[in-house]
Amino acid sequence: MAEFVVILGQNIILATALSAWFCAQILKTLTSYWKHGALNFERLVGAGGMPSSHTALVMSLAWAVGLHDGFASSLFAVTIVLASIVMYDAAGVRRAAGKQAKVINKLVRELRAEHTIRDIRLKELLGHTPLEVLAGAILGISIAYGFKNFVG
Structure with a gap:
């Protein structure tokens, strides 16, 4: 097991x-703080x-594979298809689910005010805007280039 971890x-x-995932999570926390003025560790x-x-995770994976094995490789094709999905x-899909959750939460609040439904709250922040996805893709590609040029 120790050998596998190594x-x-x-x-x-x-x-x-x-690393791309971790950097994105840190940036996500910082942008949330900047937008809302409160630190949200969630x-x-x-x-x-x-x-x-x-x-960021899947694009850095795909780009790292492309840089390592070549952009014409079968493995790059697999990873870029995965990244696209x-x-x-x-x-x-996840963004639409978040919008639906927002509408359902509003209905529950209104029905709760009339005491006809118990209090439930669905998570609304599930998906991303196209800009958030683009930023993640740029971050992932940048991290892959950084690793290729400075680490590997």
Whole structure:
């Protein structure tokens, strides 16, 4: 098991992707603080917000693979398709689910005022705007280039 952990630690592509995710989560926390004026530590692990950490992770993964194995490689093709699905989901499906949650929460508040429903609250910040996804993609690509030029 220890040998497996050492091998994972030496995987520059994995390190690139995890670093991009971590940087995005830190930036997401800072942009939330700047926008709302309060530090929200849930932003360190939560979905939604600026930039998209899921996008940063998959784009840095794809770009690191492209830089390592070549942009014509089969592995790059697989990772860029994966990245496209994740980005579509972040800006499309998950964003729509967040909008629906906002409407449902408003209905629950109104019905609760009439005492006809118990208090529930759905998470509204699930997806991303296209700008948040773009920022995540740029961050992920930048992290991959940084790792290629300075680490690996």
